[in-house]
Amino acid sequence: MQKITISAQTIDTHYAVLNRIGGLGDQPQDGFSRAAYSDEETAAMQYIEQQAMQAGLTTRWDAIGNLCVETKQDHADWVECGSHVDTVSQGGNFDGLAGVVAGLVAIIACKDLKRAHGLRLRVWRGEESASFGITSIGAYAAFGQLSASHLEASYDGQSLAQAMLAQDAQPHTIQAGKASINQHELDHILAHIELHIEQGIVLEKEGVDIGIVSGIRASARFWVSLEGEFDHSGATPMGTKYRKDSHLALAYILVGLDQLLKEYQSKTPQLDLVQTIGHINNHAEHNAQKQATAQHAISKVSGYAYFSFEVRSCDDQLRQRYLEEAKAFIKKTAATFVVQANIQTISQSTGVPKLDAQLQQQSQHICDAFGYRHRSLASGAWHDAALVAQQQQSRLKNVPVAMIFIPCLKGKSHAPEEFSSSQQIAKGASVLATLMQQGHE
Amino acid sequence: MQKITISAQTIDTHYAVLNRIGGLGDQPQDGFSRAAYSDEETAAMQYIEQQAMQAGLTTRWDAIGNLCVETKQDHADWVECGSHVDTVSQGGNFDGLAGVVAGLVAIIACKDLKRAHGLRLRVWRGEESASFGITSIGAYAAFGQLSASHLEASYDGQSLAQAMLAQDAQPHTIQAGKASINQHELDHILAHIELHIEQGIVLEKEGVDIGIVSGIRASARFWVSLEGEFDHSGATPMGTKYRKDSHLALAYILVGLDQLLKEYQSKTPQLDLVQTIGHINNHAEHNAQKQATAQHAISKVSGYAYFSFEVRSCDDQLRQRYLEEAKAFIKKTAATFVVQANIQTISQSTGVPKLDAQLQQQSQHICDAFGYRHRSLASGAWHDAALVAQQQQSRLKNVPVAMIFIPCLKGKSHAPEEFSSSQQIAKGASVLATLMQQGHE
Numbered sequence: 001m002q003k004i005t006i007s008a009q010t011i012d013t014h015y016a017v018l019n020r021i022g023g024l025g026d027q028p029q030d031g032f033s034r035a036a037y038s039d040e041e042t043a044a045m046q047y048i049e050q051q052a053m054q055a056g057l058t059t060r061w062d063a064i065g066n067l068c069v070e071t072k073q074d075h076a077d078w079v080e081c082g083s084h085v086d087t088v089s090q091g092g093n094f095d096g097l098a099g100v101v102a103g104l105v106a107i108i109a110c111k112d113l114k115r116a117h118g119l120r121l122r123v124w125r126g127e128e129s130a131s132f133g134i135t136s137i138g139a140y141a142a143f144g145q146l147s148a149s150h151l152e153a154s155y156d157g158q159s160l161a162q163a164m165l166a167q168d169a170q171p172h173t174i175q176a177g178k179a180s181i182n183q184h185e186l187d188h189i190l191a192h193i194e195l196h197i198e199q200g201i202v203l204e205k206e207g208v209d210i211g212i213v214s215g216i217r218a219s220a221r222f223w224v225s226l227e228g229e230f231d232h233s234g235a236t237p238m239g240t241k242y243r244k245d246s247h248l249a250l251a252y253i254l255v256g257l258d259q260l261l262k263e264y265q266s267k268t269p270q271l272d273l274v275q276t277i278g279h280i281n282n283h284a285e286h287n288a289q290k291q292a293t294a295q296h297a298i299s300k301v302s303g304y305a306y307f308s309f310e311v312r313s314c315d316d317q318l319r320q321r322y323l324e325e326a327k328a329f330i331k332k333t334a335a336t337f338v339v340q341a342n343i344q345t346i347s348q349s350t351g352v353p354k355l356d357a358q359l360q361q362q363s364q365h366i367c368d369a370f371g372y373r374h375r376s377l378a379s380g381a382w383h384d385a386a387l388v389a390q391q392q393q394s395r396l397k398n399v400p401v402a403m404i405f406i407p408c409l410k411g412k413s414h415a416p417e418e419f420s421s422s423q424q425i426a427k428g429a430s431v432l433a434t435l436m437q438q439g440h441e
Numbered sequence: 442m443q444k445i446t447i448s449a450q451t452i453d454t455h456y457a458v459l460n461r462i463g464g465l466g467d468q469p470q471d472g473f474s475r476a477a478y479s480d481e482e483t484a485a486m487q488y489i490e491q492q493a494m495q496a497g498l499t500t501r502w503d504a505i506g507n508l509c510v511e512t513k514q515d516h517a518d519w520v521e522c523g524s525h526v527d528t529v530s531q532g533g534n535f536d537g538l539a540g541v542v543a544g545l546v547a548i549i550a551c552k553d554l555k556r557a558h559g560l561r562l563r564v565w566r567g568e569e570s571a572s573f574g575i576t577s578i579g580a581y582a583a584f585g586q587l588s589a590s591h592l593e594a595s596y597d598g599q600s601l602a603q604a605m606l607a608q609d610a611q612p613h614t615i616q617a618g619k620a621s622i623n624q625h626e627l628d629h630i631l632a633h634i635e636l637h638i639e640q641g642i643v644l645e646k647e648g649v650d651i652g653i654v655s656g657i658r659a660s661a662r663f664w665v666s667l668e669g670e671f672d673h674s675g676a677t678p679m680g681t682k683y684r685k686d687s688h689l690a691l692a693y694i695l696v697g698l699d700q701l702l703k704e705y706q707s708k709t710p711q712l713d714l715v716q717t718i719g720h721i722n723n724h725a726e727h728n729a730q731k732q733a734t735a736q737h738a739i740s741k742v743s744g745y746a747y748f749s750f751e752v753r754s755c756d757d758q759l760r761q762r763y764l765e766e767a768k769a770f771i772k773k774t775a776a777t778f779v780v781q782a783n784i785q786t787i788s789q790s791t792g793v794p795k796l797d798a799q800l801q802q803q804s805q806h807i808c809d810a811f812g813y814r815h816r817s818l819a820s821g822a823w824h825d826a827a828l829v830a831q832q833q834q835s836r837l838k839n840v841p842v843a844m845i846f847i848p849c850l851k852g853k854s855h856a857p858e859e860f861s862s863s864q865q866i867a868k869g870a871s872v873l874a875t876l877m878q879q880g881h882e
Contacts, residue, residue, distance in 0.1 A: 088738050095673075130738045200676035201683070217675055221739055232536075232854040233717035234658055234753045235640035235821035238702065242642065242852070247718045247748075248699060254692030261679065276674035277688045278739040280746065281723040295531050297571045298662055298719040298749040298787070299822075300855050305721065307688075308739040312675045346739070380676035381740075411683075413673040414741050 001369050004109050004433035006102070008422035011429065014101045015422065017047055019093060024416070031090045031416030035155065036126025036137055037065065037163035044085040044097070045123050048104055052121075055108045062180035064141040065169030067123040069104065071111050075118035079439045080192045081106065081432060082122030082384055084138070088130035092418020094408060096127055098425050099195040106433035117190055117439050124384045125169070129221070130414075131155040132163075133346055139384040143391055144179030151175065154285060187393045191359055191440040194385035195404045195428045197420050201411025202377055209372040209427050211405030212363045215314040216379045216386040217272065218351035220323055222309045223286070224330055226250055228339040230295050230303030240338050246305035249337035250280070253330050254307070260326060272313050272378065273322060279308040309343075314351040314378055349382060352389045352401070359402035362441055366434045372427055379403060381413075400440055404428050442810050445550050445874035447543070449863035452870065455542045456863065458488055460534060465857070472531045472857030476596065477567025477578055478506065478604035485526040485538070486564050489545055493562075496549045503621035505582040506610030508564040510545065512552050516559035520880045521633045522547065522873060523563030523825060525579070529571035533859020535849060537568055539866050540636040547874035558631055558880050565825045566610070570662070571855075572596040573604075574787055580825040584832055585620030592616065595726060628835045632800055632881040635826035636845045636869045638861050642852025643818055650813040650868050652846030653804045656755040657820045657827040658713070659792035661764055663750045664727070665771055667691055669780040671736050671744035681779050687746035690778035691721070694771050695748070701767060713754050713819065714763060720749040750784075755792045755819055790823060793830045793842075800843035803882055807875045813868055820844060822854075841881055845869050 022040030024031045034040040045067045049059045052069040060068050070078075083099025103121040110119055125138030132153040137160070140146045151161040151171050161171040173180060198204075203211050228244035236242050254277055265271045283306075287293040292304035311326070313319040327343055334341035360376070367374035379386075389401035406428040409419040463481030465472045475481040486508045490500045493510040501509050511519075524540025544562040551560055566579030573594040578601070581587045592602040592612050602612040614621060639645075644652050669685035677683050695718055706712045724747075728734040733745035752767070754760040768784055775782035801817070808815035820827075830842035847869040850860040 088740065090736050129740055133739070198676060199673040200678070219675065219740075230856045231852070232640040232822055233719060233751055234660065234715065234823060235854065236715075236852065237641070237821070238706070238715050245718075247721055248695065250721070251692045251695035251699070251718075254689065255696045258689060258692070265679070274675065274677075274679050276740070276742055277686075277692075278674060278741050278743060279737050280688055280691070280743075281721050282728070282734060282737055284735075287723070293723060294725075295856070296720050296723055297529050297855065298574070298751055299529070299570060299660075299717070300719050301717055302719060302721075303856075310674055310739055380678075381673060382675060411672070411677065413676065414738065415671045415736070415744075 002437060003369055004430060004437055006105050006109060006426045006429035006433060008426040010105050011101060011422040011425045018044060018097060021047065022087065024090065028093055029416060032087045032093050033089050034085060034087045036086050036128065036131040037167045037169065041086045041125065042167050048100060048123055051104060055111065057107065057111065062142060063170045063173040064138055064180045065125050065164060065167050066138045066142055069107060069121040071107065071119045073118060077117040077188050077190045078120045079117050079190050079436045080120040080122055081194060081436060082124060082192065083194050083196060084124045084127035084384060086126050086128050088128045088414045090416060091414050092416060094197045094418050094420045095199060095413050098197055098406065098420055102195045102425055102429035102432050106429050106436055109433050110437045113437060115437060119436055127384050129347065132160050135347060135349060135382055136384050136387055139387045141174050142180045143387065144177060146174045147177065148175045183394060186391055189399050191400045191402065192385060192388045193402045193404065193432060193435060194383055195406065195432045196383055197408040197413060198405040198411065199381050199408060199413035203405060203407035204411060206375065207373065208375050208407065210367050210374040210431055211377045212360050212374055213355055213379045213403035213405055214376050215354050216352040216383060217312040217314045218316065218349040218386065219310055219312045219382055220319060220348045221346035223306060223344045223346060224309050225306040225342045226334055226339045228303045228337065231301040233299045233301055236301055243301050244303065244338045245301050246339055247302040249334050249339040250305045250307060253333045256329055256333055257326055260329060264322060272315055273311065273318060274380065275311045277307050278310060281305055312380065314353050316351050350390060352386045355389060356400035356402055358440060359400055362435055362438060363402060363404060363431060366431050370430060377405065404431055443878060444810055445871060445878055447546050447550060447867045447870040447874060449867040451546050452542060452863040452866045455492065459485060459538060462488065463528065465531065469534055470857060473528045473534050474530050475526060475528045477527050477569065477572040478608045478610065482527045482566065483608050489541060489564055492545060496552065498548065498552065503583060504611045504614040505579050505621045506566050506605060506608050507579045507583055510548065510562040512548065512560045514559060518558040518629050518631045519561045520558050520631050520877045521561040521563055522635060522877060523565060523633065524635050524637060525565045525568035525825060527567050527569050529569045529855045531857060532855050533857060535638045535859050535861045536640060536854050539638050539847065539861055543636045543866055543870035543873050547870050547877055550874050551878045554878060556878060560877055568825050570788065573601050576788060576790060576823055577825050577828055580828045582615050583621045584828065585618055587615045588618065589616045624835060627832055630840050632841045632843065633826060633829045634800065634843045634845065634873060634876060635824055636847065636873045637824055638849040638854060639846040639852065640822050640849065640854035644846060644848035645852060647816065648814060649816050649848065651808050651815040651872055652818045653801050653815055654796055654820045654844035654846055655817050656795050657793040657824060658753040658755045659757065659790040659827065660751055660753045660823055661760060661789045662787040664747060664785045664787060665750050666747040666783045667775055667780045669744045672742040674740045674742055677742055684742050685744065685779040686742050687780055688743040690775050690780040691746045691748060694774045697770055697774055698767055701770060705763060713756055714752065714759060715821065716752045718748050719751060722746055753821065755794050757792055791831060793827045796830060797841035797843055799881060800841055803876055803879060804843060804845060804872060807872050811871060818846065845872055
């Protein structure tokens, strides 16, 4: 086996520059905000482009604004890696970026070696849903899976279409329902590999260097709004005969959802299902649009409340079954408080129960060759690679996809404390480089 | 009995002007925002001043910015009425204002009649806590019961001190701990009467014209904040081993508080205790100050949440006992979610278990003389009159206080739908005028 070793120093060199793009303070620990289709996201991508060009690689931007870095030799088939550089608001600098940096250095390390296939890095736009409420904007659009209505999603005072135009991307591609990756390009992807931080604490807790991902959880996301009636808090007697209290309904709904999930867990050990209430009444865009959100007072019974509701699982059927029960519970509980519940779907993605078995086996062998501790695990978070894994090639097989996880400190992610060391990234990049050089065996 | 009858038309005349001060749209139904110490509050008070002057009454402003309207004859003793003209944000035009208009027309109707006492209307500043988080600012300050720290409370980008100065009031009176009503003035109040809309639905439901108030509930108000930890929603397993979920803790706390109150109610029928969660995560000032409030995302476990917690009762001992149990429950529940609860007192006022018995009896007789349906009831809401009732005169008795309630549509208050008809206000004003003319028998 031809092992390609990446040094921590190589990782450090790139991070020294990238730590200054979209940072919220003088120190990386102050956190990062690089929204989808922001100047900061573009600046980070331009740094990757420039480094690739300096290393003698080819670069191109697709119509969606995704960046492709490719080796120059003339190959029919390609082994790809990919990830993203955008962050959630006040996030860290490793979710996404670690995979892009690892991919860049892996391809640079391999570029002059002999191979039967070309190497490609895809830097996707806007993987985080935090900006426009849409996950993996760049990847979905590249495969022609976004529609015109998505262009109206807004963030920070502008629509997605406006934000795209500001970064020289072409929203009309989405409007026209066109993919930026055509069937020919898709058919010639031998393998697609994404390196990513785990965003969980399993690897760190077990002292493992590399996680080899078995499957990817997808998410279903909803806004649930509760319309009751604003009333004077002192003069309106307790009880649903007098009060239509949105806050009380909200509390009972959230406790009930927690107990519903526990009921599922008690029936199935190791149940692959998590749910999260990320927002309660505090989504800036929503509050700017809905007048009722400003009517609250200490001395008023609440007439309006809302929350975000997210459910994740690799198992789409399980998730669907759970969601049906959860939605019925929300409606029923709201009604007992004389409150009207509206459930609006934000997004529903499909999970990937099993990533490519052959690539997982190769990854294990490579880790063993390096002497890295490794284990198999499911990804709790959605990744661009999941969408790639769902793409069908003309030979009626899906694109072979692998994911390599590296540990992150205390499992923290989507927060300024997010951290993986250069040593940890370098180990992952070494596995990535070696696997890309091998290709799909 | 000398009955003084006020016509609905007289009420209409004043409302025709006052409906245009601080209104949020062309129609009164669009709601009103007249904050404490705002230009709109002052404008409404100036209208009252001008009408009083035109009617040949004396007017003066105290150092706090409260307005006094008085009959001109030289009397040693006074029978007062009073209320306020400020509103909650997006409130209605009857909570407070109805009492001020009724008081003005009552005094005008009586001004030339023979009496052994003078008549006075007090228009208090800022009764609503919605602006600066302090209830009855004008009345508390007038009795020297606010302190320098209250002047730092902020609303709409300015401190209370700044807002007072902008309306020609003198914050240094509060700073110096001085009352604007001295002991001599206090000692010579024979009776103080506030007419107010019920802000509840008891009178309307029972078809009653006049509510004769037996006691006034006071409130205790708190901010409860919950500090957990922000985490990735997909990769952080469920359960308190991994998640420190502020939103989940909040939901369990609110449901537990609701059940605690129900427990109290089940032990004591007709329990005089209400609690309300007015804010969850949506207080503009708080959100502007606390960075963590902007860190939420659909895809994050919540690391920070807060809510306002209000408890009201006439019975201070009952309220205190309940609050101790409630606070212990909040702390204990937060701890089970590995979340830190902080409870900050906003205000704690003292209730008035019994208003003046003699004035209540006179009110009943007056209602009977007019043929108005009446009933006795406790006030669920706090009023300026409650504070007056707590003031001690030199003869070591409290100021004799009465309150007259009139029905309001569907019991709605603190909302644009708040409404009492001119006929309803006129009936209340007739009782008020007759009672003021009688004095304390």
